Amino acid sequence: MHQLTYGDIKAATARIAGRVRPVALSQVDPGTIRTAHRDPLDDRSGQSCEVWLAMEFMQHTGSFKARGAQNFLQAHRDAGTLPDAGVTIASGGNAGLACAWAARQQGVRATVFLPTTAPAVKVAKLRGYGAEVRLVGSEYADALAACEEFAAATGALASHAYDHPLIAAGAGTLLEEIHARIPGLDTVVVAVGGGGLFAGVATAAQAHGIRTVAVEPENCRALNAALTAGRPVDVTVDSIAADSLGARRASATALHAAQQVGVRSVLVADDEIVRARQALWDHHRVAVEHGAATALAALTAPDHQLPGRDLPTRPAAASRGYRPGSGEKVCVVLCGANTDPSDLVEPIEH
Template identity: 35%
Template sequence: MITSMTSLVTVDEVFAARKALSGFARVTPMEPSRGMDSVPGPVYFKCENLQRAGSYKVRGAYVRISRLSKAERARGVVAASAGNHAQGVAVAAAELGAAATVFMPSGAPLPKVAATRGYGARVELVGSTVEDCLAAAREHSEATGAVFIHPFDHPDVIAGQGTVACEIFEQCPEVKTIVAGVGGGGLISGIGVAAKALRPEVKVIGVQAEQAAAMPPSLRAGRPVRLSSYATIADGIKVGRPGEVTFPHVRDLVDDVVTVSEEDITQAVLVLLERNKLLVEPAGVVGAAALLSGVLAAEPPTVVVLSGGNIDPLLLLRLIEHGLAASGRFLRFTVRCSDVPGVLASMLGLIAERGGNVIDVMHQRYDRGHYVGEVTVALSVETRGDDHAAHLLSALKDAGYAVTMQGSGAH
């Protein structure tokens, strides 16, 4: 158990990690933000979504494995992850000549599973949570002698992640606030180590998904607290309990931890994709989500770490549709009307006259709630935003159509 007397990682260890990573990890770009006009600026994005293997995780994984002895590497390494740590370990192990076995949840996104295998690791699908995989990985380590590479709770991993902050200070020397996502706490711990040693006046803010936010209650309790349940689309930060090593770093070095909703995360994915041309996974956008939603008022200049870009294309499709609906640009609704010739054409004509673009139409003639001669028509319509959507729906209702909204596009 880690006590209050436990030594924190030092900035010299972060410097050593940076030297170890030279020639392996990318110095990822810093990009000015777009589409964040409501946020006091300037705001910059540290694009770890463009890192090798698609996330910052490769930094800590490489540093940890690079510090193993030849004998330890010969026994191989084992890890547990929902995706990004898995890929980071796979890439780092291949570079350093160690065989890697990775345990992933059975529901892990298929592209992350395929990528991990593609980088050379052996993948085992176990259980439904990262905690299930951690238990399996530890059992494998005990049975085979493979070295367990924890996704966040180790000083070498924290030191490796802290190299992100070193690059931030070089790329944006005037930074006043650094914002990053928090799962188990490895990234924010490393950033805190570097920031408070090099620029103690810089604020370090962590962000969690509110449906998987173990850090705030842990900080209140003064010790790591396990959530009884947690679920979020941000699978990369879906962690039910802070680490024993990371917790004191967050407690002592991080200025605040805030939370964002699933809706906030979805909107941020869309803004970064549409306005900034950056593909970022849900866990990677929580910092941007905190600024866009207003739950965090950061002192600018602000640097937001976009921690990963590994997203399942099917999830991306759903997030885009959901985000468009939430912004009033995509409507799903049903209209109950008479099942007689000309009614559907008249309704579609009204939608077209008001500038709506019908994506799809489906008739539902046989329903217990229908009167004889009635039909329900389900429509998906593209609009130009909230005002246009409200105008279109109002026109349908004024014309006598009984409109019922479906999903998140309700007005």
């Protein structure tokens, strides 16, 4: 299996230049995010942390997935390996949207398999991009099996929602942009489903000396379970964020990235995800999906974790949230906004 490298991410950055939207960044009001207790001998003690939001939900198709899909199809176009049968993918929604969009850009057909639990808003958008949509089973794994059968029968190019080096490398281009725009960045916080975004971001982050905080819902913890077991394992999927973070198993690429120095595995409860999503709406008028709010929930969850700089070398045991240190410069990736905003409550005016 090809191991993802920083060189893959640099190649992807060049390949998709001008084909995706540059990420928009917004700084959180100072003092909004609490900091951890710091060593009094640290010369940055007493400073508040600096937190940025990477508004990647403004990307084509409403999520970071457009980067990987564009990289995947453009690489095959460059190699002359795009078949007449087009491309096929199994996806909880966002990867399918990105694949359909990129396929339309490349002038090829897209057949997308989704579980029947996929949000209607995502199904409608897929059809709007011209994709053929097939709904199969109740979980991502069911849709994946049907997709693999279709690819074998038709010769369609099989893409993947997260477990492919071209997909992960495309996602990693996001960190390249963030690094160029936020000098001195210490930490990037990213939600994890199957691990494509995490693997790409963490690989690029390590090349720049930036730590990565990998955040998962308590009951969608494929990466944390892989860290604990030392290998990818199947987990149960039961979270409000399962529509985008509901992979049953993390990729081997993601596990390898998570085992590197400077990575923290964090779990958050569903109610904290809901609270973070509502806060983004209340204070920023940003309506993101629960998967995107999962990353922010790590910083806003109750204070049950160690200081931000005390990172274990091999983080098999997850923290319950992440508290930045004083003076720490943090970027939280808001990765997608393909959501129905009708459950967001209007704040009470005082």
